[in-house]
Amino acid sequence: MNRLAILLAFLSLTALCSTGCHKDSGTAANSPPPTTPRDNEPEVAPSPDVLALARGNNEFAFDLYTRLAKQDGNLIFSPYSISSALAMTYAGARGDTAAEMEKTLRFPLKPARLHPAFADLSARMMRSGNRDGGQLLVANSLWGQRGYPIRDDFLALTRDDYQAEMQEVDFSNDKDREVARQTINHCVEQKTQDMVQELLKPGVLSKESRLVLVNAIYFRSLWAIPFFADQTKYAPFRTASGESVQVPMMHLTAVFQYHEEDGVQILELPYQDNHFSMVIILPQAADSVAEVEKTLTALGVEGWLAKLKEYEVVVTVPKFGATDEFQLDKELRALGMPLAFRDEPAEQPRADFSGISDKALQSDGCLHISAAIHQTRVEVTEEGAKAAAATAVVTSVTPVKAFHYRPRPRVVFNVAHPFLFLIRDRDTGSILFLGRVTRPGG
Helix, strand or coil: CCCEEEEEEEEECCCCCCCCCCCCCCCCCCCCCCCCHHHHCCCCCCCHHHHHHHHHHHHHHHHHHHHHCCCCCCEEECHHHHHHHHHHHHCCCCHHHHHHHHHHCCCCCCHHHHHHHHHHHHHHHHHHHCCCCCEEEEEEEEEEECCCCCCHHHHHHHHHHHCCEEEEECCCCHHHHHHHHHHHHHHHHHHCCCCCCCCCCCCCCCCCEEEEEEEEEEEEEEECCCCCHHHCEEEEEECCCCCEEEEEEEEEEEEEEEEEECCEEEEEEEECCCCEEEEEEEECCCCCHHHHHHCCCHHHHHHHHHCCEEEEEEEEEECEEEEEEEECHHHHHHHCCHHHHCCCCCCCCCCCCCCCCCCCEECCEEEEEEEEEEEEEEEECCCEEEECCEEECCCCCHHHHHHHHCCCCEEEEECCCCEEEEEEECCCCCEEEEEEECCCCC
């Protein structure tokens, strides 16, 4: 059978996998992103399309979180990375396949407006995150089978709206397929300074592979109000199972945005640029994370954030690092887009990605998604956070200014048991990272 496969790799890490991996590029992993016409535009309020897209992406984020949260232990993923890569794939979907993807991914706009909105959202966040020495990098790349015809309009759209250039490789035989796998992995390792190894494991690619789509997002930022390393002390952290473990706890008292209700405390820690922040959702009891997760929705979190007010907060939060990797095929099918993975001739309808290639639909097989791989790493320290997105290091005096001018009620925020967190763009509300920490570690 002629099974023509698309492989999606969502790379959400502490460094950038660049668009393409040319030997003569000479681009360092910490170099600023290339200037595009959008980078020079004056800052304006987010457009209605961008806000609608961010909200839809967040709805999908919590739909997916509900599926992934069934696993035990720490959990971290990048909803924005996953949505971006799937949006590129959706650009080539047609018929019922496109309809399922649109509904599952919560896309609120038709394609003519959706893809430019992704471009605007990405450019907007990178403008905010790359000022004054900061970095926020979003990169996409395509790796296509040499000689397999990809439609010019698909390549033009992914290039113009997702900055994704296609590199030709050969998946047709064992030797060249391994070269292709190593080439893609080497690109990832090179651009992440060897922090990510073996993104594509042996056996993921096959002779039926026709297209690999890679999305990478890199984020690192300093806190607006940093924790002092000499104040970090080991203290007990009680896990959901009741075990007490000693972890390094950071301490700080300052004015932050805070809210509490329904058995949870919500704290927002802004990054130095004040465009991005980490939001920590802390259940009252160590064993109640699962209860909070059952009712977790984009609308609910949006409601909590709308109620944030300034408090003087005594903060105790653990240093932590979390790495996660998923095969998302099962979750995406279960959420409502099984057609995208269906290639059996006896199964009708089948995947329709005829917007990618005129040879996508064949009598003995069709172009379909064969695997969706996602990998993420986040690190949180006294200075700030690293994650699969970028580095935002811009100064803001808003929190400090608030602290100096009038007294506020004092609350204690002691993160000594499992908690949820997200990293978001404050201007659009777009969630870059979403996760759960049940046991802090490296």
